[in-house]
Amino acid sequence: MTVLPQSHARRTERRKKRTPSSPSCQAEDEKCSEEAEAKPLVPLKPLSLNTVHVTSRLGLAGFMPTAALHLVASLAGLVPFSMGYAVAKMWSCAGGRLADSSSFRAGCYGFLYSAGIFPTVLHDQGGQLTPLLVANHVSYLDALILPLVLKLPKFLSMSSVKSWPLFGSLGEDLEYIWVDRGQKGSRGAALEAIQKHVNSWKVGERPLVIFPEGTTSNGQSLYPFKQGAFITGAPVRPVLLKYSGSWDPAFTEFLMTDDGERVEYTDGEWAMNFWANLFHSCTVLVCEPYHPSMEEKADPELYASNVRAFMLEKQKELELVCRSSSSTQMNRVLMEWRRRLQLQRHWNRLAATPSGTRLRFRQKVRPRRRTALMDEAKEQEQIDHRCDPVADPSA
Numbered sequence: 341m342t343v344l345p346q347s348h349a350r351r352t353e354r355r356k357k358r359t360p361s362s363p364s365c366q367a368e369d370e371k372c373s374e375e376a377e378a379k380p381l382v383p384l385k386p387l388s389l390n391t392v393h394v395t396s397r398l399g400l401a402g403f404m405p406t407a408a409l410h411l412v413a414s415l416a417g418l419v420p421f422s423m424g425y426a427v428a429k430m431w432s433c434a435g436g437r438l439a440d441s442s443s444f445r446a447g448c449y450g451f452l453y454s455a456g457i458f459p460t461v462l463h464d465q466g467g468q469l470t471p472l473l474v475a476n477h478v479s480y481l482d483a484l485i486l487p488l489v490l491k492l493p494k495f496l497s498m499s500s501v502k503s504w505p506l507f508g509s510l511g512e513d514l515e516y517i518w519v520d521r522g523q524k525g526s527r528g529a530a531l532e533a534i535q536k537h538v539n540s541w542k543v544g545e546r547p548l549v550i551f552p553e554g555t556t557s558n559g560q561s562l563y564p565f566k567q568g569a570f571i572t573g574a575p576v577r578p579v580l581l582k583y584s585g586s587w588d589p590a591f592t593e594f595l596m597t598d599d600g601e602r603v604e605y606t607d608g609e610w611a612m613n614f615w616a617n618l619f620h621s622c623t624v625l626v627c628e629p630y631h632p633s634m635e636e637k638a639d640p641e642l643y644a645s646n647v648r649a650f651m652l653e654k655q656k657e658l659e660l661v662c663r664s665s666s667s668t669q670m671n672r673v674l675m676e677w678r679r680r681l682q683l684q685r686h687w688n689r690l691a692a693t694p695s696g697t698r699l700r701f702r703q704k705v706r707p708r709r710r711t712a713l714m715d716e717a718k719e720q721e722q723i724d725h726r727c728d729p730v731a732d733p734s735a
């Protein structure tokens with residue numbers, strides 16, 4: 341016997357008493373179809389961003405040995421974290437702030453390294469500090485890495501985190517802004533909290549980190565940005581994070597293995613992969629501030645779209661940089677890449693100018709270049725003359 345929900349059962353019993361050509365049945369069908377058409381469809385996430393590639397799905401045999409070692413190391417990392425947190429709490433009782441405590445940061449880095457997480461940070465020089473930081477969201481590990489590499493900024497977090505052990509008290513101590521997403525009007529409360537932070541923020545104070553995508557992706561691209569971080573019209577500083585270890589910790593709804601099978605990605609399987617891999621390397625690129633134009637301030641949608649396009653360009657740079665092996669090589673590769681981009685844009689602008697303008701530009705540049713080359717040749721000739729014993733009569 342098939343058991344139906346009460347609402348469906350009553351309707352099914354009524355339908356049994358009617359013929360398919362019954363006017364009342366047809367009217368009810370038309371009403372249901374109109375209601376279905378009137379209900380807005382929720383757009384699905386594209387699978388290209390909502391799927392992460394995993395080389396193989398682990399069993400207990402491949403999980404237990406590495407997980408045991410990982411667990412022991414993480415428990416050892418709790419010792420410096422607890423000591424740093426205790427010292428910072430005593431300092432905060434004396435009037436200081438937990439976010440400004442060097443002992444707390446040292447303890448957090450000790451726990452991060454013991455868990456096998458090793459971030460590399462690259463900074464774009466220039467520009468002033470901004471009240472808002474906008475970052476891409478890839479993994480659960482973002483919540484451990486970004487606060488430390490960004491020097492403990494404020495975060496916009498769900499109010500349910502307040503009840504979590506350890507994380508709730510840490511969020512209170514770090515002055516997180518809590519938003520109850522399950523409550524009606526939560527979006528307005530979040531916008532009000534962002535506006536209040538921007539209005540009260542001063543240079544030198546802690547910025548607020550916002551994930552404008554609103555969800556996690558596999559890090560290959562960016563979802564369309566929500567407008568909450570851009571309604572205020574304040575300048576923002578983009579931050580991009582890229583994981584480069586043997587295992588990709590991106591948390592998506594689906595995973596795909598080498599055999600091409602796409603299956604649901606659960607929290608439990610993600611945790612198994614995390615504990616089964618000892619090292620998790622990543623690179624964080626803190627970009628230069630993005631100052632909106634008057635048009636962008638008046639149109640948050642345009643502002644969000646342009647910042648996303650800017651971050652997509654920076655993400656290409658980050659993909660290239662992550663192929664390097666050391667931080668010194670990363671900086672050199674990044675500088676060389678940007679120099680080539682600058683030259684390419686320069687020649688593209690020249691190609692778009694009229695021929696007469698290009699000719700006048702060459703006439704202005706060539707004498708300077710010729711003079712510089714002549715001076716350089718004279719200097720090199722003098723150096724060769726000093727260093728050559730045959731040309732030196734006193735030798």
